[in-house]
Amino acid sequence: MKLYFAPMEGITTYIYRNLHHKHYGGIEKYYAPFVSPGPDQGLSMKEAKDVLPEKNQGIPMIPQIMTNRSVDFIKACQVMQKFGYKEMNYNLGCPSGTVVSKKKGSGFLAHTEELNRFLEEVFNDPIVVNKEVEISVKTRAGTHSHEEWPRLMEIYNQYPMKELIIHPRIRQDFYKNTPSWECFAHAVEISKIPLVFNGDIFRVPEFLAFVEAFPQIDTIMLGRGIIRNPELAEQIQKLYDPQSGELSETAKANAVPDQFDRATFRAFHDDLIEAYTEYMYGEKPVLYKMKELWFYMMSMFPENEKLYKKIMKTNRLDEYRGYMDELL
Numbered sequence: 001m002k003l004y005f006a007p008m009e010g011i012t013t014y015i016y017r018n019l020h021h022k023h024y025g026g027i028e029k030y031y032a033p034f035v036s037p038g039p040d041q042g043l044s045m046k047e048a049k050d051v052l053p054e055k056n057q058g059i060p061m062i063p064q065i066m067t068n069r070s071v072d073f074i075k076a077c078q079v080m081q082k083f084g085y086k087e088m089n090y091n092l093g094c095p096s097g098t099v100v101s102k103k104k105g106s107g108f109l110a111h112t113e114e115l116n117r118f119l120e121e122v123f124n125d126p127i128v129v130n131k132e133v134e135i136s137v138k139t140r141a142g143t144h145s146h147e148e149w150p151r152l153m154e155i156y157n158q159y160p161m162k163e164l165i166i167h168p169r170i171r172q173d174f175y176k177n178t179p180s181w182e183c184f185a186h187a188v189e190i191s192k193i194p195l196v197f198n199g200d201i202f203r204v205p206e207f208l209a210f211v212e213a214f215p216q217i218d219t220i221m222l223g224r225g226i227i228r229n230p231e232l233a234e235q236i237q238k239l240y241d242p243q244s245g246e247l248s249e250t251a252k253a254n255a256v257p258d259q260f261d262r263a264t265f266r267a268f269h270d271d272l273i274e275a276y277t278e279y280m281y282g283e284k285p286v287l288y289k290m291k292e293l294w295f296y297m298m299s300m301f302p303e304n305e306k307l308y309k310k311i312m313k314t315n316r317l318d319e320y321r322g323y324m325d326e327l328l
Helices: 014-023 045-051 072-084 105-110 111-124 144-157 181-190 204-213 225-229 233-237 247-253 262-279 285-301 300-315 319-326
Strands: 001-005 028-032 087-090 134-140 163-169 197-198 220-222
Touching: 001 105, 001 233, 014 028, 014 045, 028 233, 045 072, 072 087, 072 111, 072 285, 087 300, 105 111, 105 134, 105 144, 111 144, 144 181, 163 181, 181 197, 181 204, 204 233, 225 233, 225 285, 262 285, 285 300, 285 319, 300 319
Parallel strands: 001 028, 001 220, 087 134, 134 163, 163 197, 197 220
Antiparallel strands: none
16 A cells, blocks of 8 residues: 655644654655745745755655646746656645635635646646656545536546545535545546545544445555554554555454554654754744644543643643653
């Protein structure tokens, strides 16, 4: 099984990617949070810094681009190409209100004729036609309704994408409700493009349920599930027999959901603290960043709700470290 790590704005920056790659295995590709080029600004220094090759050495990383102008997309591809990247991912999934209001991300899905024209111009550009770069697309199933999905698949099927990564929610869902396996099944039935599933695989049992429903899919993108449990990709890969490459019934039977190696987690956590302390000025930004992660990671420690509340309230790094000693 090929496993990709989804981008999460403000979380999966180069610091997080590097340290996850250092401590954990199982990920074939890391996707960087989107850059949003424009005709006047190009790429901001902050965006460029996150994708610079020297910040991502040894990491199989894919830049993600979000725009609704093909000329800006191609310009960004050319910049990424100079950095040494050969594959770019196009963001049609972001549900943020500020993004959607600008007709970008999942907001662009509601404008199918413009989207079709955008893709036509991109896939007819010489750098794509000559395969100097390859383009994958990450999409939702629509903006307002799942009824939009068949038309979107008609559009996607016209173009030689490297992969189509489907998060089968509509924009209105944000990250609530349940991803539509019906929409994904429709894509599986008619797609001419290699498919990747993304959506609500947080634990091993959810992964196994998906594999049982879609045995023909060999690539999954994990996002919040890895932030929640950084070991998740490794746990999934251990379900496969190294000789045959097939799911091992013995490994499946012995899998313990939510079990993880605390020593590795502690080393990963402490490296994050050290890296954020070097990168940020002052204790509060470091604590804010760690609290953002604990919003997800604390689900691995359900018996420690009182300690979680203390972690979220503290404004002192030494006090926070004490709570970590108690927790781990």
